[in-house]
Amino acid sequence: PPLYIITPTYRRPEQIAELTRLAQTLMHVQNVHWLVIEDAKEKTPHVTELLSRTGISFEHLLAPMPESYKLRKGSKPRGVSNRNRGLEWLRENATSGVFYFADDDNTYDIKIFEEMRSTEKVSMWPVGLCTKTGLSTPILKNGSFSGFFDGWIAGRKFPVDMAGFAVSVKFLLERPRAAMPYKPGFEEDGFLKSLAPFEPKQIEFKAQNCTKILVWHTQTRKNEPALAIDTAKYGNTNLIMLRQ
Ligand code: UGA
Ligand code: MN
Secondary structure (H helix, E strand, C coil): CCEEEEEEECCCCCHHHHHHHHHHHHCCCCCEEEEEEECCCCCCHHHHHHHHHHCCEEEEEECCCCHHHHCCCCCCCCCHHHHHHHHHHHHHHCCCCEEEECCCCCEECCHHHHHHCCCCCEEECCEECCCCCCEEEEEEECCEEEEEECCCCCCCCCCCCHHHEEEEHHHHHCCCCCCCCCCCCCHHHHHHHCCCCCCHHHCEECHHHHCCCCEECCCCCCCCCCCCCCHHHHCCHHHHHHCC
C-alpha cells in the first residue's frame, strides 16, 4: 500500500525551489503518492510542470484559504485548507496505506519515509530545529511513553510538530469526522485530538525509539525580490514567468 504525502504549498518566489528539493527527495522513495495542494484559486503552471517531470505519482489539487482567515490580522491558519483537502481526497480515493503531512519547506531524510510506512495507527518521531528548544520529540522512559519535549507546550495534549507524525489511512477512515482546525498553533493538537479515541500511550515510536532526527523544520529566509526585471534588456520572458 502506498505512502500518501500531503504537501500544502502556496505561490511565492521560493515555491519552485522548495518543491524542487522536496520532489527530488521523494524521487528516492518507493510507492509514494504525492498530494500537492495549493493554497490558490488556480494551479500554478510551473508547479504542474515540475510535478509532471518528476515521474512521481501525484495529484495537483487546489484548496484556497477561506477569505475570512486570509483577511485576519496576525497569525493565519497556514496550510489548513490544503491539508483538509488532502484528507477529503484520501476519504474518496484511498483504502489503505499511511499518510504524512509534509510541508514544502522542511528537510527530510529519506529514511523517515521507510520508518513511517509500518504505522498501524499513529506513529511519531523527533523533529529537529523546531521551536526555541531546537527539538520537538516524544520522551520515552524504558521504551514507553512518558511525555513530550517541545519549546511550546501551551496546554496541548499532543505538543508535536506537523512533521513529527504519520497516520494509517484505515485509522483515519474509521474516524469520519477527523479534520484539522483553523486554529493557528493548535493545528497538530486539534487534528490528533480529532482522531479520538486515541491516547498518547498508543503512539508507535519510530526513528529508533525517538533517538534519531530524520526530519528538520527548516525555514527559508525571504529575500526581497527585485521589483522589476527589464524584459527588453534580457529578452527572456521565462524569467518573468518564474517570478510569482
Ligand atoms: C509551522 C508548522 O510546522 C505548520 O505545519 C503549521 O501549519 C504552521 O506552523 C502554522 O501553524 O502556521 P511554519 O514553518 O511556521 O510551520 O509554516 P509554513 O512553512 O510557512 O507553512 C506551513 C505549510 O503551509 C507550508 O507547506 C506552506 O507552503 C503552506 N502555506 C503557508 C500555505 O499553503 N498557505 C499560506 O498562506 C502559508
Ligand atoms: Mn515551514
